Amino acid sequence: MIPYRNVVLALLLVIPAVVFSQVRSDYEIVRAFENESVAIATSIEAANTTVEIVDVESRILELDSTYREYRALIDRALYPDGFAGRLMKLRGQLMYAKDKITIIESQYERITELETQVRELSQQVESLAGENAKMLGEMKRLRDSKTTIDSLNAVIIKLRQGLRQRDELVFALVDSLFMQYDKDVAVMTDREKRGVAARLERRNVFSGIRQSIEDNVRFLEATELTGNDILKLSEEHEAFASKWRGLGKKLADVYAGTRTKRAAELATIDTMLSTWKGKLNGLFWRTLNNVFARTSVQVAPFSNGREFLANLTAYLDEEIRKARDEKDGQRYFRYEAFADSVWNSHVVPEWIPSMVRTGGLTEEEVKALQDKVDEWEDIVSPPLTIVYIVIGIVMLVVVLYLYRRYMRTREGMKTQSSA
Amino acid sequence: MNPVFRFAQASFILPFVLLAACAPLALKPADFGWPVESVLKADASGMVQENRYQVSFSIKPLVFEEKEDSTDVGGLSVRVIRDQAGYYYITSSGFRHVYVFGTGDGALVLENKILVSEKGLQSPAFNARPPYVQLLSAGEKPRLLSRSGIQEGGR
Numbered sequence: 359m360i361p362y363r364n365v366v367l368a369l370l371l372v373i374p375a376v377v378f379s380q381v382r383s384d385y386e387i388v389r390a391f392e393n394e395s396v397a398i399a400t401s402i403e404a405a406n407t408t409v410e411i412v413d414v415e416s417r418i419l420e421l422d423s424t425y426r427e428y429r430a431l432i433d434r435a436l437y438p439d440g441f442a443g444r445l446m447k448l449r450g451q452l453m454y455a456k457d458k459i460t461i462i463e464s465q466y467e468r469i470t471e472l473e474t475q476v477r478e479l480s481q482q483v484e485s486l487a488g489e490n491a492k493m494l495g496e497m498k499r500l501r502d503s504k505t506t507i508d509s510l511n512a513v514i515i516k517l518r519q520g521l522r523q524r525d526e527l528v529f530a531l532v533d534s535l536f537m538q539y540d541k542d543v544a545v546m547t548d549r550e551k552r553g554v555a556a557r558l559e560r561r562n563v564f565s566g567i568r569q570s571i572e573d574n575v576r577f578l579e580a581t582e583l584t585g586n587d588i589l590k591l592s593e594e595h596e597a598f599a600s601k602w603r604g605l606g607k608k609l610a611d612v613y614a615g616t617r618t619k620r621a622a623e624l625a626t627i628d629t630m631l632s633t634w635k636g637k638l639n640g641l642f643w644r645t646l647n648n649v650f651a652r653t654s655v656q657v658a659p660f661s662n663g664r665e666f667l668a669n670l671t672a673y674l675d676e677e678i679r680k681a682r683d684e685k686d687g688q689r690y691f692r693y694e695a696f697a698d699s700v701w702n703s704h705v706v707p708e709w710i711p712s713m714v715r716t717g718g719l720t721e722e723e724v725k726a727l728q729d730k731v732d733e734w735e736d737i738v739s740p741p742l743t744i745v746y747i748v749i750g751i752v753m754l755v756v757v758l759y760l761y762r763r764y765m766r767t768r769e770g771m772k773t774q775s776s777a
Numbered sequence: 778m779n780p781v782f783r784f785a786q787a788s789f790i791l792p793f794v795l796l797a798a799c800a801p802l803a804l805k806p807a808d809f810g811w812p813v814e815s816v817l818k819a820d821a822s823g824m825v826q827e828n829r830y831q832v833s834f835s836i837k838p839l840v841f842e843e844k845e846d847s848t849d850v851g852g853l854s855v856r857v858i859r860d861q862a863g864y865y866y867i868t869s870s871g872f873r874h875v876y877v878f879g880t881g882d883g884a885l886v887l888e889n890k891i892l893v894s895e896k897g898l899q900s901p902a903f904n905a906r907p908p909y910v911q912l913l914s915a916g917e918k919p920r921l922l923s924r925s926g927i928q929e930g931g932r
Contacts, residue, residue: 381911381919383902385814385856434812437829 388435391425395444402451407550409538411456412469413557416477418448472538479531480561486524487566490573493517498580514581521573522594528566529601535561536608543611551612555620558612564623567602571630574598578637585709588642589716595638599631646709653699663718667727674730681737690738701731809863814856814903821851830859834885836867842890843872858903858910864888864924866910871897875912877924891926 398421401414422445425432433440439447493513500510535557536543539550546554558564574595583591606624613621643661650657658669677696681689713719817825823837836855841847855869865878865885875893878885893912904911909921909928921929 381904381913383814383913384812384904385816385902388813431812 384431384435387425387428388432391421391428391432391441391444392436394421395448398448399451402448402455405455406459407553408459408466408469410553411452411459412466412473412538413553414452414455415470416473417560418445418452420477421445421448469538472534475534476531476538476561479527479534483524483527483531483566484562486520486527487569487573490517490520490524493520494573494576494580501580517577521570521577524573525570525594525598528563528570529605531561531566532558532563532605535563543608546611554612555618558609559620564620564627567627568630570598571627571634575630575634575637578634578641583641583645584704585642585646585712588638588645589712592635592638592642592716595631595634599635602627602631642712646705649704649709650700653695655696655700663713663716666713667719667723670727671730674727674734678730678734678737681734693734693738697731697735807863808861808907809859810861810905810907811859812905814858814905817855817857819850819853819855823847823850825855825857827857839867839876842876843869843874856901856903858905860905860910860924861907862924866903866922868893868898868901868903868912870900872901873897875922877922879924888924889926891922893920893922893927 394417398414398417401410401417405411405414425441429441432444433442436444493516497510497513497517500513536554539546539554543551543554574591578591606628609620609624613624643666646666647659655673657673660666660669677692681693710719710724714721714724811830815827815829817827819825819836823835823840824833825836826833836853837847837850839855840850840853853869855867857865857867859865863880865880866875867878868875873892873894873896875891876887877889877891879888880886894914894917898917899915902913904913904919906921909923912920912922920927
């Protein structure tokens with residue numbers, strides 16, 4: 359039989375250092391379990407509505423699932439109750455409290471259903487937060503390695519989905535939570551408001567929303583996007599901001615008159631949303647400036663639609679003037695660099711549609727720009743191909759005519775000599 | 778039987794019989810280990826009290842040994858755990874050592890003083906990992922301790 363001591367040592371050698379750095383002390387685990395079970399017991403005593411009872415029931419379920427893996431430790435540490443004993447006591451207390459409160463069964467079922475939804479959403483939000491954080495790290499790693507573009511793109515797509523999904527879940531969670539109360543926050547009693555505040559706290563709603571915004575901003579900082587991508591992200595931002603406006607109002611009512619840090623945090627989240635919007639806006643124009651700079655097309659820098667229009671128009675006017683004045687071969691290559699590497703390949707398909715949709719440019723202004731590009735092309739382009747074709751056909755006809763004439767002369771000479 | 782032979786035989790066996798009679802009675806195996814550490818806060822006089830196992834002792838000499846000053850120990854928290862063999866491991870935030878004590882006559886008697894951090898431990902904690910005691914400290918790799926020193930995870 360392998361000695362116990364050797365097994366312990368072997369396990370410690372096998373488990374990587376990363377895991378070591380996250381080791382949680384047994385004392386901390388037992389204390390957290392104990393504190394939560396005491397808090398639940400207090401809540402049971404204080405409960406006198408169906409919502410509160412359902413909420414406590416949900417907390418007991420969570421306590422059970424969160425600490426089940428530490429059952430053996432808790433059994434040893436919390437003598438004589440142990441893990442199962444403590445939960446049994448709580449459930450007994452809850453049953454007694456339920457009997458005390460007259461519960462309308464249909465209402466109870468509906469609230470239980472919503473609470474289950476809240477619990478599940480909360481778990482999904484947590485797990486997505488972890489996955490998204492991992493993907494952000496992975497994306498940075500792949501970007502630094504500069505070798506696996508396909509993998510990077512796959513991570514970016516997955517991460518974007520993850521971020522969007524998490525944003526939606528956070529708001530769905532809050533909606534389900536408020537729906538249980540079946541009334542407007544403005545007409546809730548102070549006790550009910552305190553209940554809502556406690557549950558928002560326990561579900562980490564504030565940190566969930568902050569985390570969502572921070573992750574979205576980190577995503578923007580770590581990726582290079584096209585105008586159309588940024589437009590989609592702007593729409594997602596707008597949807598988020600709109601949901602927050604609805605929720606923010608409710609939360610303001612919940613925390614009205616209180617001096618909690620959460621009341622102040624409402625304004626912080628507003629500021630974070632503005633920062634997110636500012637980042638999106640800045641990213642749009644910065645990336646578009648880079649598109650020109652990368653190909654050495656010297657359009658003066660711009661930071662909004664008006665400047666873009668003015669600076670690009672000035673650039674095109676100048677190039678058209680130069681093309682008329684200069685007759686060297688370089689003028690065609692300059693046009694080609696602009697048209698093929700920037701205008702037709704990036705700006706028109708990836709940036710112009712989003713500028714038009716957001717009102718940065720009008721259709722007429724886009725047409726005016728395109729007309730200038732076409733005018734430049736006309737000046738620098740060699741004669742049309744059709745001209746070459748016509749010349750070719752004419753030359754072919756001439757050659758054929760000359761050949762036939764030569765053949766006839768030759769045949770005439772042969773006839774004469776044989777005669 | 779020859780009396781001389783009998784005497785010789787008796788004088789050969791007697792020491793063994795006496796030796797066996799003098800050896801203390803030992804109840805083995807025994808396990809004194811605590812499943813979880815205790816965090817004990819000192820009162821103004823430097824006494825700490827562990828309620829579940831009913832142990833109390835003064836930490837003044839310990840603080841003096843560590844800091845060479847024990848004038849202000851009131852409110853200081855120490856982390857204590859007992860291993861399988863019955864030794865007490867004690868440390869606290871900012872300590873450079875883990876102290877291992879055995880039990881004496883109305884006292885805890887220092888068995889070993891293990892240097893675990895040059896800068897001082899940050900938020901230390903003990904876990905029971907029989908036959909060892911695991912030491913955790915923020916930003917450091919967990920280490921396995923026995924009464925004789927660091928067994929695993931030392932620098």
